Structure formats: structure tokens, C-alpha cells
Amino acid sequence: MQERYDPAAIESAAQADWAAHRADVADENAAGEKFYCLSMFPYPSGRLHMGHVRNYTIGDVLSRFMRMQGRNVLQPMGWDAFGLPAENAAMANGVPPAKWTRDNIAYMKRQLKSLGLSIDWSREVATCDPDYYKWNQWLFLRMLEKGVAYKKTGVVNWDPIDQTVLANEQVIDGRGWRTGALVEKREIPMYYLRITGQADALRDALDGLEGWPERVRAMQANWIGRSHGVDVDFPYADDTTALLGNAGKLRVFTTRADTLMGATYVAVAAEHPVALAAAAGNAALAAFVEECRQGSTMEADLATQEKKGMPTGLHVLHPLSGERLPVFVANYVLMAYGEGAVMAVPAHDERDFEFAQKYGLPMRTVIASKTGAYSEVVAPWVDAYGEHGITVNSGAFDGLESSAAVDAIAAALAAKNLGQKRVQFRLRDWGISRQRYWGCPIPIIHCPSCGDVPVPDKDLPVRLPEDLLPDGSGNPLAKSAAFLHCKCPTCGGDARRETDTMDTFVDSSWYFIRYACRDNAEAMVDARVDYWLPVDHYIGGIEHAILHLLYARFWTRVMHDMGLVRVAEPFSNLLTQGMVLNHIFHRTPAAGRREYFNPADVDLAVDPATKQSRATLKSDGSEITYEGLGTMSKSRNNGVDPNSLTEKYGADTARLFMMFTAPPEQSLEWSDEGVLGANRFLRRVWKAVFDHVSGGSPVSLDAASLDAADKDLRRIAHQTLSKVKDDIGRRRIFNTAIAAVMELMNAIGRHAGEGPQARAVRQEALEIAVLCLSPIVPHITHALWQALGQAEPLYRVRWREADPSALTQDLVEVVVQVNGKLRGRISVSPDAANEVVEAAALADANVQRFLEGKPPRKVIVVRGKLVNIVA
């Protein structure tokens, strides 16, 4: 064994060893219960960033640990390879997106391999490969047949920078999720997937996803937005019937049917047909309707916008009382939600209240609080009473608790055929058409005589030409004659291909399914899928809490309903890893753009007097501004390149630092000193093994002939085994597991015995330390395991269970409290009777001092832990 720890040599040797013995390949016929460990696959942007390193290290530690526990582990990797950056790079460099993407994949794959990840590369998937996206197209056609996919022309979110449509999920604060550009409204025909058809199932199943973080479940529930309510029809009054030419009804949706008897008017959205009809003969109203439609699309603005409205001059009839109620157009009613019309109950709804007060409309109290705190809305009006309570002023429905009133009123409406209970969702169908080149072609042919014709299965995949170069003006597919022109599969006449491609979130909605059967050229899935799914542990960033994780759940459900996969929910456990943060420094010159400095070039010190941080440039000592911590990003120049880290210290140091510095779900602050500390620990472990093996081969351990110091070390070693197993296996936290091994290493360092049994105990303790560290730092432990004289290579070694006899102690320390405060410590036999422990506690001098000679009122003994004496 070499004295010096040389990570580069050790790591390449270990990686070569694993590759030669195919240690990472997953086999569905292998023994052991399966464990599918999945990390979110990367977009091949060019290079790995620290977020990737953290994500994949977590997955790898878990995979290696589970393999040691005897589980049959699958850890695959692939590439989310379609998307806009490739087109932008193509425009900048003149290289086709296909080549740019595949070059990036090759580079990043090398980077991943250098991290020592135990990935089964034989299952690698890139979504831009025709043998992958063929099945996007195939399933899309099945969805069309079942009505799960459909075409519709509607108002869509248009990103003017990326020149494409965005799904609702991809619009954040009125801006494109990628570009940050203000989203415009456009009317475009496109394909939708009926995710609303699964809304109930997706919402219900959330409650069963106990392995998911609460906040992700909450965010999805929020997004799906299920509300239980009642559709209420307000029959047209004579004036409305006259204008619209029929005796129809105005339908509204309400979650507060218990307040129906308090409705004093009805409000409709500006785009509502009744509003449009009324505006046709009313110039002032037409102007107002137009004003509403042109209003800001930014939702943040909408929330603070003043409530405005205008009477239509029309009326409807209250469905139960028959009262004539005016119909208003109001800017606070959204056409896109519910029926685009609401019944207004000013006494019990904040928005209606504000509107009614402004326009002098009547208010009628129909709910009183159960406690009597609120009984009636009276002048001067202050606020609406929006709580649930007991119905009043509601005729036959008086005296009911809100939920009972909803039931009674819904029943009364149903009897008159003027309403029924209904569930309303916030979730909208998923529009998947994108007017972009670098994506999966939608397999449709437009024929002048036959219309939209699906591409026959035998002609799949519709291949994306890989040699086109986007120029920034529209979709190059629409300008490629070879792609565009084709024959109609039905009539054989000249036809045109659909040039829209699929949203890239389609590609990532099922890649984890394809890993299980990626070499199957005949079918999308096979029996191996049912073996591996569901994913036992999924690891990725919180930023996908809604988008990707909701789409993947939907897609899996669709495949489940078609009988393609057995599971309905794809991910049993979800770990959302925290972000990697670093300091941000900048300087704003008098003229020109703000300049960001990489933390590696800056000295950061805290002034002890003022406690202010002071940042100076290493190059010239000039002072710059410290912004605090933020996510590593190119734009703020605070990234750390994983390559520089692995080249300087090795992959094991990088892995150890990431896993030790913070628990996986929390954000991780970058620290050069922390990296150094991780490296220092590995060097210490190396040296401890070197010093030990330099003393020659140990004798075999004889547990009966150990002295007290040997027993102590042996106990600590076996405690470490069970602690590390529990931390990684059950709690999924790695920092405390590493801390436990550090404690063991400290104990080994303190253990000074020179005899053969002392050496045997140290041998065992070092073996245990190496075993416990092996999932986290697989390379160095691979080498150390050999150095400790082990014939079986570490990647095949199973976990050791703690020896119960090693854990026993002759004496245990018990804490003595007086009135809950620590006053002393005693050593007693672990199976001493409570009376004996109590007597020893009372005999302690400091305890006696606090008792002041008085007899204790009560003594509580917690066996093996503490004694509390109540004075």
C-alpha cells in the first residue's frame, strides 16, 4: 500500500475495475427485491453544474447502499435532449442542433463517469433518438383514438422570444418560464392532452403519496384546484329573452350555494356571450367590454386592479325566489374559470361586497355566525362576512348550518331542474403543440380532401430531419420541402405534414419507463417495465414540483388506463434536493453594466467591530459589493466548475463534501474550506489504514479476551454500523451518517492498545469504517478494502449487521437531574434495579447539595438514561 493518498490513480483504477466486472449493470433476473433509483435526467446543455453533481451523488449513494443491503438495484441515466437551447446554439454557431446536442451528451457523459456513478449505461436514453420518440408519436396516436388527445383552436400563451406556445404551467407571473418574456395571447389551432380527464384521479392519489414531501403535494393540489360547488341556472327575464331571442338560462358556478338567497345581482365576464350580445346595441357597454379585453394579461396586476363594472340593462330571475336580478359585466369575473359568470352575494363575498358598495347595489344578509359574533350586514358597511355559519333570511332554508344549506338548496334547485352539484377544477388541458424545430414531430398529415390524417403506425417514427439550421425566423420544418410534402395515407393525394413539434415535457413524461426496456424495437413497453416500476426513489430539483411531476403522473395514468403499465403512480418516494448556493459579488461602474466577480477571485472578511461583511478583489484589493448567497448561475458568475474540483481533489472529495455539508433537502452553501475539510478527512482515513497495515497482518478477533479500551472501540464500531444503516436506509440523511463515521475514526485514533487483540479490534473497526463510507466515497474505499487484506471486491460485499454482543456495556452513564436540571452523572450496571440507580443518584454529592437535606418528593428513573429527582 502506498503512503500517499493519490485520488487520480485510485479513482481511475476503481472505475476500470467496475467497468471490467460490469458491476453497474442491472438485471431483472438477479436475486433480491428490486430497487429502482432514479435521478432526473439532465438537459445536455454542455457541462455539468454543481446541482447535477449533488443530485446524482445522492442517487448514487442510495443505489450503492441499497445494493449492499441485497436489493437488486437499477440506476439508469439519459438525456432530455430536445429543446430550445440547441436551436439558439445553432443560430449562434451555425452547427445543427443534432450535432451540438450529441457532442454535449458525449462530453457530459464523460463527466458523469468521472464522478464514479454506478449507472447502468446500457439503458441510456436520449429523447432525440428516433427509437425513443417513435413511441411518443405512437402513444399520441393512441391518445387521439381514445379522445385523450384532441385538436382545438383557442387562445394560447405565446412567448414572443422563443416564438412558441406555452402551457399554463409554463407561464410564471405572466412571463415565459424560460425566457422571462411577457406572454401574449394568441389564437392558434393546436393539440391538447385531456389532463382534466384525470384531474380527480391525480388529486385523489396525492393523498396516498406518503413518500412525497408535503410541500410538493400541496403545490400539486393547489395547481389542480378542485372545488366542490353547485351549478345554478338563472332563467332569463323578459328583456334578456327578447334580446337573445330565446328563453334560456344564465349558468353560474358557486361554492357557496348556502348564500344563494342573498344573491342581489349576477355578474358576467367581458367575453361572456350575454355581455357581447348586450354590447352590440350599447356603445358605452361595448367600449367597456373592449377595455376589459385589452386589460393587462399579467395576473399579478389583475389581483390589485380596481373592481369595475357596468350594467347590461338585462335581467335574470332568481331560480328559487323568482326575483328580477340585474346582470352586470364585471372585470373581476374570468371567462376561463367556471361558467364565466357568478351570482353576486355582496354580504358574504369580499369582491361582490366591494363591487356592490361602489355601484350602490343592495346587500342581503343570509348567514349569521354560529357564535353570534356576526348577525347582519349594516351601514356603515365595513366588510363582507365570508365565513360559514347558520342561514338566516332564507325562507324555507333558515336555520341550517352552511354545509346542510348547500345540500338543501342544491336539492331544491335540482327539483326545479335549475341546478346540480358539480366539481370544478383550476387545471386546464395540456397544450402540447410547439412551433419549434428541435422536438418530436406530431405524427399528423394534413390532406386537402381528407383533413387531419394520423400517420399510420407502420410509418412511425416520423423522423425529424437532423440537418436543418434554424435562422430565427419561424420553424425551419415549415420551410423544408423534403419534410413538409408527403402523400395522404388515406387517399394518396398530395398532402402536408404537421410542422409543430411536441412540448419537450412530453419527452420527459415517460423516459423512466423506457429505461426498463430501451432495447425493445417492437413495442413501447414490455414485462420488464412491470418488474422495475414504480420508481422506488426519485431525486430531483423542487423546480419540477408541478410541471414535470404532474405531467409524468398524468402520462403514467394514461398508459395505465390503456393497459400498458401496471402502476398508476410512477414515483413512490420523492426527494427534492436543495439548491447549491455560493456568494455573489458585483461592482456597478459609474457607467456601464454591473460586473459580477467569481467568489474564487474575492476575499470575504467580516469586520469584527461592525459585523459588516467586506469583500475585496484578490487581484487589486479594491472593495466590491457583497450581495449574499444565491443559486450558482452563469449570469451572476458564482458557479464552481465540477471539473476543477474533481481534478484538484478527486471525485470522492466532491461527493463527501456534498453529502456532509447539509441534509439533502436543504440548500447547500458552497465553501472552499468545507471542500478542504472533506479532503482532509479522506487523507486521515487513508493514513489510518496505512499505519495499521504497516504493522503487519492482524490475528483474528477473540471477543472474550478484550480489555476495556478494546471493548469500547468495538462497541463504537458496531454502533456506527447500525447508525449509518438507519440514517441512509430509513431516514435518507447522509450528513449524520458521515458524522458517525468521523466519530469512529476519532475513536480509532484514540485507541492506543499495542497487543494482538487490540490490533484485531482496530482491523475490524477500520473495515467497518470503510464499509460505512463505501456508498459515499466508493473509489478510496475500493482501494482501502483491498489494502485491509480483503479478497472479495468491495462492490460485491454485503452490509454487515451490528453484533449485539459488541453493543453491550458493563457500566452505563446515567444523568442525574434535580427538578429537571442536570446536577450529576453516575455509572451503574445497565440492568441495575431502579432502587439501586435511585440510591446511587441520591448519594451524589452535588445532588445532595441541591436537596439541602430534604427528602425527595418524587424520583423518576428512565432506564439507562437519566434519573430526575423532584425536590
Next chain:
RNA sequence: GCCGGUGUGGCGAAACUGGUAGACGCAGCAGACUCAAAAUCUGCCAUGGGCGACCAUGUGUCGGUUCGAGUCCGACCACCGGCACCA
């Protein structure tokens, strides 16, 4: 406004089921080794008091339950994230 999360030393954090608050590490200080520096090793390291054994205080704030509260309950404060004229 609604939903979710987080508040612990100079810093990252630990304390899992109510039972020794601050494990482990970083930084710092002192010492050893060295011609010297780096590296390495040893010791100290919540705050205040005491030579010391120890004592008092201390987990965002206020109150409660308990023999005992960072942990449970109630009210609040701050920060982070998500959603939002959603009827």
C-alpha cells in the same frame, strides 16, 4: 389573502419516540514538530460569573401542559417557496 416550509454558537449543522442542547465539521485561538513556511498532531472554543469543583442564562417572541420542552399545545413575529379577483 390562502397553502406549505424554516427560525438553534462566529459559520454549515446535530439532538429521530418529550429525557445530558450544540454531536460532526469549518473558522478561530494556544501549543508541539520545523531553520522557516505549508502540511500534520495535541488542547481550548454558546454567553456571563468564578482560580476551580461549579453556578446563572440560553434553541425567533409571549404564554401553557409536564417531574422534565429545541421537540407537545395556544397566540404572535420574521424570512423563504407556491398559489391567487378561482366564484
